[in-house]
Amino acid sequence: MTPTAPDAAGLRRRTQExxxxxxxxxxxxxxxxxARFDAGLAWVHYPEGLGGLGAPRSxxxxxxxxxxxxxxxxxxxxxxxxxxxxxxxxxLQFGTEEQKRRFLKPLWVGEEVWCQLFxxxxxxxxxxxxxxxxxxxxxxxxxxxxKVWTSSAHLARWAIxxxxxxxxxxxxxxxxxxxxxxxxxGVEVRPLRQITGEAExxxxxxxxxxxxxxxRLGDVGDGWRVAQxxxxxxxxxxxxxxxxxxxxxxxxxxxxxxxxxxLRTHDLHQRLLTLWVxxxxxxxxxxxxxxxxxxxxxxxxxxxxxxxxxxLNQEISGLEVELLGEEGLLYDDWTLRRxxxxxxxxxxxxxxxxxxxxxxxxxxxxxVLLNIVAERVLGLPPxxxxxxxxxxxxxxx
Numbered sequence: 001m002t003p004t005a006p007d008a009a010g011l012r013r014r015t016q017e018x019x020x021x022x023x024x025x026x027x028x029x030x031x032x033x034x035a036r037f038d039a040g041l042a043w044v045h046y047p048e049g050l051g052g053l054g055a056p057r058s059x060x061x062x063x064x065x066x067x068x069x070x071x072x073x074x075x076x077x078x079x080x081x082x083x084x085x086x087x088x089x090x091x092l093q094f095g096t097e098e099q100k101r102r103f104l105k106p107l108w109v110g111e112e113v114w115c116q117l118f119x120x121x122x123x124x125x126x127x128x129x130x131x132x133x134x135x136x137x138x139x140x141x142x143x144x145x146x147k148v149w150t151s152s153a154h155l156a157r158w159a160i161x162x163x164x165x166x167x168x169x170x171x172x173x174x175x176x177x178x179x180x181x182x183x184x185x186g187v188e189v190r191p192l193r194q195i196t197g198e199a200e201x202x203x204x205x206x207x208x209x210x211x212x213x214x215x216r217l218g219d220v221g222d223g224w225r226v227a228q229x230x231x232x233x234x235x236x237x238x239x240x241x242x243x244x245x246x247x248x249x250x251x252x253x254x255x256x257x258x259x260x261x262x263l264r265t266h267d268l269h270q271r272l273l274t275l276w277v278x279x280x281x282x283x284x285x286x287x288x289x290x291x292x293x294x295x296x297x298x299x300x301x302x303x304x305x306x307x308x309x310x311x312l313n314q315e316i317s318g319l320e321v322e323l324l325g326e327e328g329l330l331y332d333d334w335t336l337r338r339x340x341x342x343x344x345x346x347x348x349x350x351x352x353x354x355x356x357x358x359x360x361x362x363x364x365x366x367x368v369l370l371n372i373v374a375e376r377v378l379g380l381p382p383x384x385x386x387x388x389x390x391x392x393x394x395x396x397x
Contacts, residue, residue, distance in 0.1 A: 006055060008062050015041060015066040024072040033075055033109040041067075042108045046092065050104050058291065075110045078341035082152060083107040083114035087160050090230045094177070094218045103158070103179070115156035116234075117147040117180060117204060118227070122397060124149070125365045128171040128224060129395065132206065134163035134178065141165070141178065141216070143186075143209040149362065153189045153202035154338050156182045160230060161211070162223045167393040174392060175223035179215040186210075195354045197334035200342060232302055234363050242290070243283050249316040249352065250279040252345060256323060263323050272323075275316050282308045301377060303369040310359035310366055313344075317353040324349055 006014060018039050022032055036042055037051045041063050046052025067074075077084055084107070091103055106112040123130040132145025143163055153159070159180040166174030180187070186209040191199035218226040246254055257264065257272060286305055321328035331350040344352055360366040374380040387395055 006053060006059075008059055011044065011053075011055065011059050011062045012066060014039070015063050019066070019070050019072070024070055029073045030109065030111075032073055034105070036067075036072075037105050037108055043088075046104075050092070050100055051108055075108060079155075080107070080110050080113055081341070082116055082156075083112070083158075086116060086230045086234045087114045087158070089233045090160065090177075090217060090226060091179075093229055094226050099179070099215075099217070107158075112157040113152055113155045115150050115153045115159045115182065115202075115204075116230070117150060117153075117159045117161040117206075118230075119149045120146060121148050125368050127227075128175070129392075129397075130162060130164060130175070131397075132161075132163045133167075134165050134176060134211065136165070136213075137210075139213050140210045141176075141213060143178075143180070143206045143211055145206050147204040147206070148201075149192070150189075150202045150204050151200055151362075152340070153182065153204050154191065154199075155340060158182060159204075160217075162227050164392060165220060165223075168391050169221070170389050171387065171392045171395065172224045174221055175227070176220050177217045177223035177226040178211045179217060180206075180209065180211055181215075184209055184211075191336070191338055193336055195357065196351055198337045198339055200339050231364065242286070245280065245283065246276070247283070248279065249313050249344060249356070250276055252349070252352075253316055253320045253323065256320070260323075263325065268319065268323055271319055275312065275319060278308075279312055279316070282312060303364065303372040304377060306363055307366055307369045307373065310356075313352075313356040313359045317349070317356040320349045321353045328353070 018036070018041060022035050024032060027035075040046075040048055040051065040053040042051030043057075044053050044055040044060050044063060045057040047054055075084075088104060088107055091100055095103070103112075107114060117132075118127060118130075120130050120132060130145075132143065132147065134141040134143045141163075143161070145163065147161075150159075159182050161178045161180040162175050163178065164174055165176040168174070182189070186207040188205040188207070189202050190205070192201040192203055193199045194201060253272065254276065257269075282305070285308070289301060289305055328349050330348065332348055342355065344355065364372075371383065375382045
């Protein structure tokens with residue numbers, strides 16, 4: 001905490017004074033959110049002038065509770081989750097002062113949606129093998145390549161982008177991290193239709209896209225280290241969502257069990273009990289992880305939460321379909337849609353079952369995350385990597 005940062009009582013008082021000056025009932029949503037950012041009540045652990053007050057992260061709940069009780073609008077975090085959970089912490093850690101002041105406020109208030117240009121057709125699980133090239137041309141970088149599985153690219157104004165700037169170095173080096181304007185010439189977004197019928201994902205083609213060097217985050221060639229900040233925050237954002245007891249995917253299954261006794265069997269009861277307990281353990285573990293974040297940046301432990309999130313979602317949604325029997329096979333709409341966010345609990349069991357299949361791929365495959373947990377959390381010997389010191393241009397592809 002900085003010397004001038006408020007404590008819980010001070011934050012509560014500051015929030016109440018803010019609400020008195022900006023009544024939610026008579027203040028426009030955009031004006032309210034902008035004023036909240038300027039007052040340092042957006043994310044209180046950020047520095048003053050950047051939406052925060054330099055207070056402990058744990059005190060954000062004090063602000064949020066006061067605002068929620070007053071009926072204040074939020075910034076629709078599901079719609080701008082990539083910006084909030086991945087881009088913002090990376091910009092805060094590696095961005096210049098000019099970059100922080102340009103990007104963080106419109107990101108937080110939701111004026112500008114962000115996406116993530118990381119994965120490629122030949123570099124998903126092995127992200128460091130990426131082949132999108134960025135070549136220096138004066139004050140710009142000229143970028144060519146293809147990205148895939150890009151959530152919200154059809155909505156995004158900005159993207160966090162990693163590209164190869166030196167193919168003569170090993171694959172984990174020679175990568176540089178940029179901010180890319182998705183409205184620039186040469187950026188083409190195509191929908192990827194999923195098993196659900198929707199296209200929340202996209203593939204993005206970059207053809208001679210000019211990215212100013214002023215939009216580089218971190219040093220040239222240091223993109224892999226910068227990207228680790230993004231990835232660690234991404235896994236916490238996906239796997240560490242704050243939920244009430246019996247919240248998330250377990251809620252509709254438990255509700256159906258209570259309301260439809262004719263569907264019950266002994267076997268389904270035992271499986272539901274097991275998954276209910278595991279979901280509660282995961283929820284409490286997520287709370288503990290968020291408490292650890294107060295002391296610093298997220299570490300590899302977030303990968304364990306993301307692993308658990310994927311497994312539980314798939315097992316719970318499978319149980320729900322079995323519990324509903326023939327009803328579980330129904331599906332409401334296969335129309336191609338390009339939604340603004342994923343709505344796990346707002347649709348039927350069939351949607352949850354199909355959409356959960358992607359949870360073990362997005363945000364890092366479960367296989368890769370198992371390696372991270374084994375090596376970086378448990379301290380087990382790493383797998384042999386024969387390509388670690390080989391120049392990227394000499395790797396077989």
